[in-house]
Amino acid sequence: MKVLVAVKRVIDYNVKIRVKPDQSDVDLANVKMAMNPFCEIAVEEAVRLKEKGVATEIVAVTIGPKAAQEQLRTALALGADRAVHVETEERVESLAAAKLLAKVVDEEQPGLVILGKQAIDTDNNQTGQMLAALAGMPQGTFASEVVVDGDKVQVTREIDGGLQTVELSLPAVVTTDLRLNEPRYAKLPDIMKAKKKPLDVKSPAELGVEVASKVALLKVTPPPERQGGIKVGSVDELVDKLKNEAKVIS
Amino acid sequence: MSILVLAEHHDGALAGATAHVVAAAQAIGGDIDVLVAGENVAAIAEAAAKLDGVSKVRVADAAAYAHQLAEPLSALLVELAGDYTHVLAAASTNGKNVLPRLAALKDVSQISEIIAVESADTFQRPIYAGNAIATVQSGDPLKVITVRATAFDAVGEGGSAAIEAVEFVADNDQSIFVKEALAQSDRPELGAAKVVISGGRGMGNGDNFKLLEGIADKLGAAIGASRAAVDAGFVPNDMQVGQTGKIVAPELYIAVGISGAIQHLAGMKDSKVIVAINKDEEAPIFQVADYGLVADLFEALPELEQKL
Ligand SMILES: Cc1cc2nc3c(=O)[nH]c(=O)nc-3n(C[C@H](O)[C@H](O)[C@H](O)COP(=O)(O)OP(=O)(O)OC[C@H]3O[C@@H](n4cnc5c(N)ncnc54)[C@H](O)[C@@H]3O)c2cc1C
Ligand SMILES: Nc1ncnc2c1ncn2[C@@H]1O[C@H](COP(=O)(O)O)[C@@H](O)[C@H]1O
Numbered sequence A: 001m002k003v004l005v006a007v008k009r010v011i012d013y014n015v016k017i018r019v020k021p022d023q024s025d026v027d028l029a030n031v032k033m034a035m036n037p038f039c040e041i042a043v044e045e046a047v048r049l050k051e052k053g054v055a056t057e058i059v060a061v062t063i064g065p066k067a068a069q070e071q072l073r074t075a076l077a078l079g080a081d082r083a084v085h086v087e088t089e090e091r092v093e094s095l096a097a098a099k100l101l102a103k104v105v106d107e108e109q110p111g112l113v114i115l116g117k118q119a120i121d122t123d124n125n126q127t128g129q130m131l132a133a134l135a136g137m138p139q140g141t142f143a144s145e146v147v148v149d150g151d152k153v154q155v156t157r158e159i160d161g162g163l164q165t166v167e168l169s170l171p172a173v174v175t176t177d178l179r180l181n182e183p184r185y186a187k188l189p190d191i192m193k194a195k196k197k198p199l200d201v202k203s204p205a206e207l208g209v210e211v212a213s214k215v216a217l218l219k220v221t222p223p224p225e226r227q228g229g230i231k232v233g234s235v236d237e238l239v240d241k242l243k244n245e246a247k248v249i250s
Numbered sequence B: 001m002s003i004l005v006l007a008e009h010h011d012g013a014l015a016g017a018t019a020h021v022v023a024a025a026q027a028i029g030g031d032i033d034v035l036v037a038g039e040n041v042a043a044i045a046e047a048a049a050k051l052d053g054v055s056k057v058r059v060a061d062a063a064a065y066a067h068q069l070a071e072p073l074s075a076l077l078v079e080l081a082g083d084y085t086h087v088l089a090a091a092s093t094n095g096k097n098v099l100p101r102l103a104a105l106k107d108v109s110q111i112s113e114i115i116a117v118e119s120a121d122t123f124q125r126p127i128y129a130g131n132a133i134a135t136v137q138s139g140d141p142l143k144v145i146t147v148r149a150t151a152f153d154a155v156g157e158g159g160s161a162a163i164e165a166v167e168f169v170a171d172n173d174q175s176i177f178v179k180e181a182l183a184q185s186d187r188p189e190l191g192a193a194k195v196v197i198s199g200g201r202g203m204g205n206g207d208n209f210k211l212l213e214g215i216a217d218k219l220g221a222a223i224g225a226s227r228a229a230v231d232a233g234f235v236p237n238d239m240q241v242g243q244t245g246k247i248v249a250p251e252l253y254i255a256v257g258i259s260g261a262i263q264h265l266a267g268m269k270d271s272k273v274i275v276a277i278n279k280d281e282e283a284p285i286f287q288v289a290d291y292g293l294v295a296d297l298f299e300a301l302p303e304l305e306q307k308l
Helices: A037-051 A066-078 A094-108 A127-135 A188-194 A235-245 B017-028 B042-049 B063-068 B070-081 B093-105 B207-219 B227-231 B262-268 B297-307
Strands: A002-006 A009-011 A033-035 A057-064 A082-087 A112-116 A139-149 A152-159 A162-169 A172-176 A199-202 A215-221 A230-232 B002-006 B031-038 B056-061 B086-090 B110-114 B116-119 B122-127 B132-138 B143-147 B162-165 B175-182 B195-199 B222-225 B252-256 B273-278 B291-294
Touching (some): A002 A037, A033 A037, A037 A112, A037 A172, A057 A066, A057 A094, A066 A082, A066 A199, A094 A112, A094 B093, A112 A127, A127 B070, A139 B070, A139 B093, A230 A235, A235 B273, A235 B291, A235 B297, B002 B017, B002 B070, B002 B093, B017 B116, B017 B143, B031 B063, B042 B162, B063 B070, B063 B093, B093 B110, B110 B122, B207 B222, B207 B252, B207 B297, B222 B227, B273 B297
Parallel strands (some): A002 A057, A002 A112, A057 A082, A082 A199, A139 A172, A230 B291, B002 B086, B056 B162, B195 B222
Antiparallel strands (some): A009 A033, A152 A162, A215 B132, B116 B122
């Protein structure tokens, strides 16, 4: 079975972002970028499926600027066999990303598509669900366990009340949650080998998808700043403040 | 404007989040219908009909909608969406699961987790773990939106909307429900509790969460956790507060043995009063805490329980 994994280049999760003074967007100049953490989990899951003999080939795909090839190389170093780069300098919203991914799915015919549940830049949490709809596939979102069995996959999902297990017919879309696995690090020899693995570049136009979105980003502002408070010296003082100053307990 | 709100419900009861989503719908303005989809949901529909501002409750009662599987639910929403300018749901795992599918099937964008309504087509939403707020304007004919419940005050319950059955039953041969393991708790729901006390890696193990329970009992609090505490297996996933877990905004949030990573702050920094108990006085959580106590939690918690 072929597995397609979608990886997104985003700001490193440790970086505290700044908003541009003209409020047009977040300032990404000279900021450390990385693979979206949920996509690392997606790649890891694909690699484990290959190690178990369930997956035969792993194709990593990204949509984004030229520099996003770094994240594809990382995916290749981690165990993907080849990569597809849909290159565009434009802002790509989830719907357009899902349409582009649907075209790649059409070409590649994977048995399973694995995405992150959420990109930590836009915090959208949509693309996998949209791709599933467009590709006519069932979806197992927020996965903490994925078990492929013949032409079905059982996905255990992290939901608000606990865990839910669903069984989907393949091909299907899975989106990863934090507990699915713990991603490995790429080893130096694998990073070297990854440079020689095939990487195809395509344009949205070749895939016949219009990237422009009908949702306009009017402005981006910093959130209201929270004023730090005081340190209390004892539990007694804490209880007193909560009762008599903040009045949040009685 | 005409708005359809997808009701959130669990265990045969209407979930509190729905009243917050209806409030967001009121901020948009126009006629508001609520869709209750599920199996044996008559009582839920009646509860929804009492929500202020609701004109009509549409009830899709069929086995196909039990367990809220995304494939049949989105097919149902596609069937109904033609009557509306907006479809709203809570930014719950259910809303997040279903609404993007509806949006893609209607070839429109989906706007995630709005925290404010500026007009019928313009909304604010947090991005980058809440470290920036985006104002977005949708030019789509149908607006598909998930709503952060804590950002809108719930509507009251003085209404008496009409209840109407929806006949459409979606076919689904792609997904089946296998099982659910739901947390059982007598405590208030995390998202709705007035007081939340959360433990982090500093708790050391799952057993030590008992130290939080005594305090939670006294304060009527819900218990939450950081990702590190969930990953370490101290507590189940549904207790995770943060960017990629639950969003809470109680009157009082007490963070115990939690360092205050931005991903955790994203889930709780709209709380009215924040208390941090941490033995490291440099912990970033103290930068957002109204009251910080530098102490070993194993000493501070028993004392706090006793003095409350
Ligand atoms: C993609 C992604 C998504 C994430 N989503 C979330 C999320 O939704 N929610 C979330 O919480 N995190 C999330 N994280 C993780 C986040 O980055 C932090 O790793 C996590 O919040 C740390 O948890 P912690 O504060 O419990 O642990 P630590 O950072 O290890 O902090 C433990 C704290 O306990 C204190 N401590 C230890 N012992 C004691 C004691 N005896 N008494 C008092 N204090 C003590 C220490 O001083 C320390 O400050 C996410 C990370 C990523 C990459
Ligand atoms: N530009 C992109 N390129 C590749 N994958 C993407 C892109 N945008 C989103 N995705 C995938 O969709 C997941 C969820 O993203 P989102 O819906 O934007 O939060 C990510 O973790 C990726 O797996």
